[in-house]
Amino acid sequence: MKLFELGERTAQVHDVLVTVAELAERDDARAVLLESADDPALLRPYLNRLDLVVLRFSIFRDGRGFTQARELREYLRFSGEIRAEGHILPDQAAFLRRCGVDSVVLPKNGNGDPGLWEKQLRQFPIAYQRSVLPERAIGSGFRVEEAP
Amino acid sequence: MSVPVGHYQYDRIDRDFLQARIAEFEGQVKRRLDGTLSEDEFKPLRLMNGLYLQLHAYMLRVAIPYGILDSRQLRKLGEIAQHYDRDYGHFTTRQNIQFNWIRLEDTPDILRELAEVDMHAIQTSGNCIRNVTSDEYAGAAADELVDPRVHAEVLRQWSTLHPEFTFLPRKFKIAISGSPNDRVAARFHDIGILARPGDDGTPVFRIFVGGGLGRTPVIGEELFDSVREEHLLATLEAILRVYNAHGRRDNIYKARIKILVQAIGVEAYREAVEAELDQMELDRYRLTPEAVAAIRARFAIPLLEAPDDADAVLTQQRRDDPLFDRWVRSNTHVHRDPGHIIATISLKPAGGIPGDATSGQIGRLADLADAYSFGEIRITHLQNVVLGHVRKDRLRDLWLGLSEVGLAEANIGLIGDIVACPGLDYCALANARSIPIAQKLGARFADTALQAEIGALRINISGCINACGHHHAGHIGLLGVDKRGEEFFQLTVGGRAENGAALGTILGAALPEDETVDAIARLVDCYLGLRESGETFLETLTRLGHEPFREAAYEAV
Numbered sequence: 255m256k257l258f259e260l261g262e263r264t265a266q267v268h269d270v271l272v273t274v275a276e277l278a279e280r281d282d283a284r285a286v287l288l289e290s291a292d293d294p295a296l297l298r299p300y301l302n303r304l305d306l307v308v309l310r311f312s313i314f315r316d317g318r319g320f321t322q323a324r325e326l327r328e329y330l331r332f333s334g335e336i337r338a339e340g341h342i343l344p345d346q347a348a349f350l351r352r353c354g355v356d357s358v359v360l361p362k363n364g365n366g367d368p369g370l371w372e373k374q375l376r377q378f379p380i381a382y383q384r385s386v387l388p389e390r391a392i393g394s395g396f397r398v399e400e401a402p
Numbered sequence: 403m404s405v406p407v408g409h410y411q412y413d414r415i416d417r418d419f420l421q422a423r424i425a426e427f428e429g430q431v432k433r434r435l436d437g438t439l440s441e442d443e444f445k446p447l448r449l450m451n452g453l454y455l456q457l458h459a460y461m462l463r464v465a466i467p468y469g470i471l472d473s474r475q476l477r478k479l480g481e482i483a484q485h486y487d488r489d490y491g492h493f494t495t496r497q498n499i500q501f502n503w504i505r506l507e508d509t510p511d512i513l514r515e516l517a518e519v520d521m522h523a524i525q526t527s528g529n530c531i532r533n534v535t536s537d538e539y540a541g542a543a544a545d546e547l548v549d550p551r552v553h554a555e556v557l558r559q560w561s562t563l564h565p566e567f568t569f570l571p572r573k574f575k576i577a578i579s580g581s582p583n584d585r586v587a588a589r590f591h592d593i594g595i596l597a598r599p600g601d602d603g604t605p606v607f608r609i610f611v612g613g614g615l616g617r618t619p620v621i622g623e624e625l626f627d628s629v630r631e632e633h634l635l636a637t638l639e640a641i642l643r644v645y646n647a648h649g650r651r652d653n654i655y656k657a658r659i660k661i662l663v664q665a666i667g668v669e670a671y672r673e674a675v676e677a678e679l680d681q682m683e684l685d686r687y688r689l690t691p692e693a694v695a696a697i698r699a700r701f702a703i704p705l706l707e708a709p710d711d712a713d714a715v716l717t718q719q720r721r722d723d724p725l726f727d728r729w730v731r732s733n734t735h736v737h738r739d740p741g742h743i744i745a746t747i748s749l750k751p752a753g754g755i756p757g758d759a760t761s762g763q764i765g766r767l768a769d770l771a772d773a774y775s776f777g778e779i780r781i782t783h784l785q786n787v788v789l790g791h792v793r794k795d796r797l798r799d800l801w802l803g804l805s806e807v808g809l810a811e812a813n814i815g816l817i818g819d820i821v822a823c824p825g826l827d828y829c830a831l832a833n834a835r836s837i838p839i840a841q842k843l844g845a846r847f848a849d850t851a852l853q854a855e856i857g858a859l860r861i862n863i864s865g866c867i868n869a870c871g872h873h874h875a876g877h878i879g880l881l882g883v884d885k886r887g888e889e890f891f892q893l894t895v896g897g898r899a900e901n902g903a904a905l906g907t908i909l910g911a912a913l914p915e916d917e918t919v920d921a922i923a924r925l926v927d928c929y930l931g932l933r934e935s936g937e938t939f940l941e942t943l944t945r946l947g948h949e950p951f952r953e954a955a956y957e958a959v
């Protein structure tokens with residue numbers, strides 16, 4: 255498994271990764287795997303002990319993970335690491351980061367080239383909306399500087 | 403360079419962003435060609451940049467945000483039609499322009515040419531927030547309460563490469579109007595927004611959700627009556643967040659927000675949106691007066707000066723020239739300034755292809771816009787073109803200029819003003835050819851005096867159930883169906899997209915293609931025979947019901 259860091263937090267490796275259903279039984283679990291259909295609010299009772307939430311993308315077109323990440327950051331104030339894995343594209347790097355994702359498991363095909371991910375993170379100098387990151391506003395409008 | 407009137411003026415930051423987007427797309431094309439991106443992966447990425455694969459070639463759909471262009475941009479579109487397409491472009495019902503004969507390898511170059519004039523193809527397709535549409539008379543109409551373009555631009559910017567909402571279950575269309583007379587079909591959009599002034603003068607927004615046409619036509623329902631300006635973006639984010647999390651992804655025909663709203667009910671949807679708003683850090687989403695002012699400042703305002711006798715001159719000219727008078731009657735709208743008038747130029751010549759314009763016509767339109775309307779051009783959702791600010795005493799000169807290039811058809815809002823999708827001539831999904839039937843109907847009712855006599859009557863044609871031609875919303879709607887390999891058309895009547903939005907209902911069995919035009923002609927004759935004085939087609943239909951029209955349409959079949 256090759257990890258790529260999107261910028262915010264350093265990626266940590268965890269030996270135990272459990273599903274949401276398993277969390278209640280496993281007091282030792284510090285990392286949980288969220289499927290796209292899982293409601294992040296289910297993690298509320300466990301947030302204090304969780305270091306890592308992994309969002310699984312079954313296909314890159316299914317964008318539920320972006321909303322899950324934002325809910326974790328914005329509603330649940332989760333301050334640990336969020337990681338995306340599964341079918342993801344380098345073209346999604348900045349979207350993931352701006353929704354609060356810190357790292358990705360690089361896909362094992364051409365989409366896993368770290369150079370592409372690196373490049374994509376720097377593709378756009380600005381963005382046209384606020385995100386969960388503390389990005390600097392440009393002037394009095396709502397454009398922000400996108401700093402990788 | 404003078405500042406263009408009518409749309410947001412880009413600054414260096416916006417231009418750098420466009421260049422970055424083009425570079426990104428160019429990289430994506432390269433990865434597709436070298437195989438690192440599969441076609442399945444490339445497809446959504448190219449769609450998000452307006453590039454479709456059609457029956458015979460690629461099609462590029464270029465965004466015309468809220469339908470407004472300046473003459474420099476229009477000329478560029480004409481050049482692209484000439485160099486990269488077959489010398490014409492097609493204006494769509496969502497205020498975009500499409501080029502139907504594009505080569506994949508040419509697209510980065512075309513995008514670069516577009517960027518020279520601050521244009522792009524961003525989010526004109528794909529399962530993301532699409533190009534925002536607005537009222538074609540925005541900032542000009544006398545009946546307007548709030549100029550919707552500033553907020554349309556706010557929405558354009560906010561939705562551009564939105565990190566959370568770029569991989570939605572399905573496409574997402576937003577329209578915004580600031581007039582009590584709905585000219586945007588607000589209730590046929592995923593989100594329809596009607597702006598009006600609030601108590602303190604800042605706008606408030608009425609928001610409809612879950613409307614749409616396609617194979618499951620639904621009229622949007624009111625979600626909120628009065629959203630304050632500062633909470634506009636927060637509210638839209640909350641609506642989209644609920645949709646992104648809960649919209650169906652297992653069946654593309656059930657993936658639009660309308661299906662979710664229907665499934666859980668508008669009350670439950672509202673509660674879900676309110677639950678999001680309760681948890682959101684509203685400050686982060688606040689649309690501040692300063693942000694709105696910063697965008698408003700980048701719109702140039704036309705200096706509307708007209709001689710005192712402008713109105714009198716026009717009145718006299720109309721009296722002197724009945725042909726001109728007929729055009730003024732059907733093709734103009736009241737401007738907020740008494741010395742000016744709004745002129746709609748029909749792209750529906752009798753027997754022509756609705757919405758098509760040649761590069762020659764496009765260039766001429768740009769010249770006329772420069773001469774008569776501050777260089778500003780608007781594209782309507784009915785595939786026509788508007789010059790928004792014409793001095794009344796110069797309207798006749800404009801009309802003469804239009805006549806020279808065959809663009810003086812007097813049929814706006816009349817039976818010749820047909821909306822049609824591309825149909826089987828271009829589209830892989832089609833059951834029938836929409837364009838030839840539109841041409842035949844146009845030819846049948848070519849006489850503009852007859853059209854004026856018939857009065858307000860809209861025909862909409864779709865080549866299949868996807869309803870790109872909005873047949874459900876036509877006063878008379880035609881839907882192409884395939885019966886054992888033959889083209890048939892199903893007739894609906896009574897649809898409307900204006901105030902009092904309604905879906906058309908089926909009149910009877912589908913008709914073979916070669917009987918359809920005659921049937922419609924009989925239906926129209928029937929209306930002319932039965933109407934009481936001053937009654938429109940829709941009013942007569944409402945009074946008498948389907949029966950007489952059914953009998954007339956099917957009498958000879």
Ligand code: HEM
Pocket residue numbers: 456493494495496500572575590613614615616617654658822823824825828829830831868869870871
């Ligand atoms: C020829 C290529 C085209 C194809 C393959 C195509 C395909 C489709 C499909 C599949 C839908 C239904 C989507 C849904 O309901 O989820 C749709 C909707 C729509 N299309 Fe097209 N279309 C094409 C061209 C056009 C053109 C040229 C126009 C404008 C004149 C247009 C306007 C629309 C509109 C307004 C809708 C929306 C109906 C709604 O969302 O409520 N389309 N199209």
Ligand code: SF4
Pocket residue numbers: 823824825826829830831832833834836864865866867868869870871
């Ligand atoms: S309505 Fe059908 S035939 Fe017409 S453009 Fe849309 S998908 Fe194609």
